[in-house]
Amino acid sequence: MVRTRFAPSPTGYLHIGGARTALFCWAYAKQQGGTFILRIEDTDRERSTLESEQAILDSMAWLGLDYEGPYFQMKRLTRYREVAQQLIGQGHAYYDYASKEELEILREQQSARGEKPRYDGRWRPENAQRLGLSKPEGVTPVVRFRSPDDGVVTFDDLVKGPITVANAELDDLVLVRSDGIPTYNFGVVVDDIDMNITHVIRGQDHLTNTHKQVLIYQALGAPVPQFAHLPLILAPNKGKLSKRKHGEVVSLTTYRDRGFVPAAFRNFLALLGWSPPEAREIMSRDELVEAFSLEAIGRANAVFNFQENDPRHWTDDKALWMNAEHIRTMPLAELLPMVKEELRSAKLWREEYDDDEREWFEKAVELIRHRFFTLKDFSSQGRAYFSEDYDFDPAAIEKNLKKFPDLKTWLPELAERFEKEFGEENPPADAGGSNLTYNEPNIEIVVKAFTEEKGTKLGVIMNGARTLLTGVAVGPSMLSVFETIGLERTIMRLKSQVAWN
Numbered sequence: 001m002v003r004t005r006f007a008p009s010p011t012g013y014l015h016i017g018g019a020r021t022a023l024f025c026w027a028y029a030k031q032q033g034g035t036f037i038l039r040i041e042d043t044d045r046e047r048s049t050l051e052s053e054q055a056i057l058d059s060m061a062w063l064g065l066d067y068e069g070p071y072f073q074m075k076r077l078t079r080y081r082e083v084a085q086q087l088i089g090q091g092h093a094y095y096d097y098a099s100k101e102e103l104e105i106l107r108e109q110q111s112a113r114g115e116k117p118r119y120d121g122r123w124r125p126e127n128a129q130r131l132g133l134s135k136p137e138g139v140t141p142v143v144r145f146r147s148p149d150d151g152v153v154t155f156d157d158l159v160k161g162p163i164t165v166a167n168a169e170l171d172d173l174v175l176v177r178s179d180g181i182p183t184y185n186f187g188v189v190v191d192d193i194d195m196n197i198t199h200v201i202r203g204q205d206h207l208t209n210t211h212k213q214v215l216i217y218q219a220l221g222a223p224v225p226q227f228a229h230l231p232l233i234l235a236p237n238k239g240k241l242s243k244r245k246h247g248e249v250v251s252l253t254t255y256r257d258r259g260f261v262p263a264a265f266r267n268f269l270a271l272l273g274w275s276p277p278e279a280r281e282i283m284s285r286d287e288l289v290e291a292f293s294l295e296a297i298g299r300a301n302a303v304f305n306f307q308e309n310d311p312r313h314w315t316d317d318k319a320l321w322m323n324a325e326h327i328r329t330m331p332l333a334e335l336l337p338m339v340k341e342e343l344r345s346a347k348l349w350r351e352e353y354d355d356d357e358r359e360w361f362e363k364a365v366e367l368i369r370h371r372f373f374t375l376k377d378f379s380s381q382g383r384a385y386f387s388e389d390y391d392f393d394p395a396a397i398e399k400n401l402k403k404f405p406d407l408k409t410w411l412p413e414l415a416e417r418f419e420k421e422f423g424e425e426n427p428p429a430d431a432g433g434s435n436l437t438y439n440e441p442n443i444e445i446v447v448k449a450f451t452e453e454k455g456t457k458l459g460v461i462m463n464g465a466r467t468l469l470t471g472v473a474v475g476p477s478m479l480s481v482f483e484t485i486g487l488e489r490t491i492m493r494l495k496s497q498v499a500w501n
Contacts, residue, residue, distance in 0.1 A: 259374030
């Protein structure tokens with residue numbers, strides 16, 4: 001059975017490169033009917049934090065990636081030491097008592113001779129005996145792996161193809177530090193063996209570690225998993241994305257906090273380096289899993305096209321477009337809870353939207369979602385539907401109101417016409433009055449008649465009313481806006497002179 005894993009270090013937020021790796025590991029395991037594991041590699045005690053650990057867990061939950069785990073390396077120290085002793089007993093590893101000062105002198109001497117700095121194997125048992133080295137008092141040794149002196153190590157990468165390195169090029173790497181904590185290359189191999197990982201899917205920046213790890217697998221007599229090294233995600237200038245340089249633009253939490261829906265960002269991440277069959281772009285979670293394959297991962301690096309110095313383009317335009325498409329097309333039942341949380345954070349949520357105004361809330365969200373790019377738009381551009389405290393776009397006022405001065409009196413008159421035709425004081429027809437139901441067909445009749453009386457164009461009235469009712473210049477059908485805003489609020493806003501001041 002296929003078993004994949006994502007193994008981040010909790011030394012910061014989860015960036016989009018790591019998120020894409022997690023997504024590919026998850027999607028492949030799901031597509032193959034296997035298991036996806038989350039493992040927290042928390043052995044960097046100086047940089048690992050509980051906040052970063054929680055940020056990773058929160059990001060995984062937001063992306064919708066379910067997993068087995070999480071497992072933590074710091075809870076497995078006894079196991080690493082046990083395996084290290086096994087390798088020492090088999091002659092594949094040895095204790096090294098060299099001090100940091102000795103190793104620094106060695107590197108300086110090698111550099112002066114124009115050689116590649118590397119450990120010289122002085123504490124290999126036969127070399128220590130030949131050199132007459134004895135264990136220094138009070139020194140806790142590290143454990144080093146004994147790399148083969150000759151031959152080659154080869155693995156067939158599922159993305160990049162066969163890769164071979166001469167063993168003579170590889171160093172005797174440290175397996176366990178003097179403090180008993182494993183190094184990355186050792187810990188990851190022991191974990192992957194114990195967790196029966198069949199496929200290691202990770203960024204190509206790990207490629208130089210793979211040959212060293214293959215040798216450890218072989219020394220332990222364990223099956224070597226299949227490797228797939230993913231192309232990088234680059235900045236617009238084709239440089240490497242950097243947490244330090246690019247900051248929040250590469251943090252997954254930025255997209256959550258700025259109103260991306262998980263399905264959209266998951267969809268966007270998948271297409272950074274992977275090409276689905278039939279050239280589809282908008283995919284649901286299930287569609288992504290069904291279509292995913294390692295064979296369709298490209299070898300070329302992907303580019304994340306944000307504009308570093310332009311806050312209007314804080315992220316890739318395609319990512320925003322894709323988010324808008326998901327907001328527009330996703331099932332309303334999935335969207336409503338997200339809008340609820342956005343309105344709650346903006347202090348616009350009313351408990352009535354969960355009770356007697358539930359139907360109205362659903363209708364309002366369905367009406368306005370088609371022009372929005374992020375969830376934040378519901379509390380900003382859509383604010384007028386949920387609050388009387390909304391702003392007027394100056395450009396909309398200039399275009400739709402001040403360009404037609406007569407609207408300053410016409411729109412209040414339209415409000416009075418609405419009161420006359422739809423108001424409670426006018427009895428309904430079955431009671432001898434002429435009261436009309438306040439709905440789109442009847443609103444259209446009243447507005448068209450009013451427009452003809454004023455001798456103007458329907459668009460002038462409609463656009464002016466739109467600006468007073470919603471604060472913006474464009475939006476959904478005005479007949480729908482009238483009905484959704486409601487008679488009482490429509491009359492009040494048409495009479496208001498705030499936008500004219």
